[in-house]
Amino acid sequence: MLQDILVTGLVNGGVYALLAIGFSLIFGVARIVNIAHTAFYMLAAYCFYTLLTRFNVGFTLAGVMAVAAVTLLSLLCYRLVIEPVREHESAVLIATIALGLIFQELMLYSYGGHFLGVPSTIDGVVRVLGVSIPYQRLLILVVAAIMLLATWMFLYHTRIGLAIRATANDLEVANLMGMNVHRVAMVTVGFSVGLAAIAGVVATPVTSVHPHMWLDPLVTMLAIVVLGGLGSLKGSVLGALIIAYVEAITVFTLPEGAHLKGVAALGIMVAVLLARPEGLFGVAFEEER
């Protein structure tokens, strides 16, 4: 059981980290609470499913095309829907909620509400320390690790990454220093949604595809981000691992675990917030004023 907990926690933690980092980046750079973030994850899953089962393209090609399509769609949505109302925080908020609902309903309309299954990308299992790990889960883990590394490289070793961090730190000063804040925000949105889309593509074979699949990860992702501190990447990764392990432990040890896993995860979040209102690695509020 211990090995099960270890592996499940690590795999789920990888997926959650991909989602949470993207959300955190968008919040940090553009100050957008992007409720539709996991809706893009759902769209990528649907896209992947369609390309695989209806058009019979290969796994790799389908994955790449799904990620590219969803990223482009997110840029389009940002341009058409979010940017015109950027100054009004509350309008942005419900614009993203409405976007999420629109995607959900579109998928419900065109695919129906059934649970769709995607075949495993790679079959077979590997035995490590007495637990059998399907290759699919291993793939999730590897992709998540690579993407986390790539994000780190992107943010800390490129010029645009520097611009993103500068904008997240202080928008006005970054603008005065000649950074095109709008373009930085666009790049951030595209990159973050790309991460979510990758998470959607690699995770679909182990979960199922349905129009409401974005709500559960949404709540978990928000809990992670709040736990780790809004806008903090370190916090997002650590928070993802904490929440994933808490969920895994609840599911494997408690009798009604499947129902209580959300309760346990959100309870941990509330407990952390009581002790540290700005999350584990968040900026203290007074500095932000």
Next chain:
Amino acid sequence: MYLLRRAWSEIRNEVLVLPSRTLVLLWAAGLLLLPLVYDDAYVLRILTMTCLFAIFAASWDLLAGYTGQVNFGHALFFGAGAYGSALASLKLGVSPWFTVWLGAALAALFGYLSGFLCLRLRGSYLSLATLAFPLIGLGLLFAFPDFSGGELGVSGLQRMITGPTANYYVACVSMLVVVFGLWALADSRFGIVLHAIRDDEVAARASGINTPRYKLAVFTLSAAAAGFSGALLAHYLRVAGPSTLEVALSFQVVIWGIFGGVATIYGPVVAVFILYPLTEWLGSFKQFGELRLLIFAVIVLLVLLFMPRGLTPWVRDKMETQCPRCKQRNSFFKKICRLCGAPLQSKVTRAERLVGHQ
């Protein structure tokens, strides 16, 4: 006779002078008189639900719009009211007229608790943390199905009163009382303090306002109103199900509130009265049935692109102008202010403005 004349002059001088107030009066009178002229059961059912959700939306606005505690988990209070009242009336066998208040009290307790947990949180942290509360409740409900009925909820409740018209009046009168109560409260000194807390909490504290106490009071009050509407809805539908705690309901109230315009109380009510019957009406068409949530979301999105501050502030600015001198509101066709006689210069053409400048 004197009282009648007094009332008439009050109405003429205070209400009929402003188009927005006239509209509110017409709306309230229309709601109260509607069943006398048109008592189709289906229409009354939709309006009853609309009234109950209007209480819910208005209570969210007091908390989120006025105090700035943008609550993403307002469904917690709705669900607490519904389940509290349902369980009390079913297990104790008390009349729903009594248990509705128990439900509201339970919701108020939850409101106090979540307010206490949220005292140190601000902005987006508060929104995202409150989103978790109803989901914790939902998880607990599913984990103990013997007590809560699990997926099916608590069903077989008594109605408050029999007959569609009577039920409509219960909902409508409670809605008018609660909404006007909240409005009066938000317009009072208490409401001004809430504005101050939203705009700058540190400055409010520096001015000697005990902000934690005010925030707790608002959380409790808003939760009580939301729980009241939840309890009424549970008894109207005769079931309190897990859908009263869902994320979708929490998001729904956020959409209503922002669509109507926050920090107005009447804004969310207007939004509910437009959006809820609209979605039901769209759902009644066969070809639209599956698309109604989609159409709902698209309408909200389009309206927001053109009126980012919400629907009612936009309409109000079209209908009324503010006097530049005494800051009182005047209807759009007035040339001079109705109270201080200052000219209202909102309709000055460009050329005149240039001349005036020289």
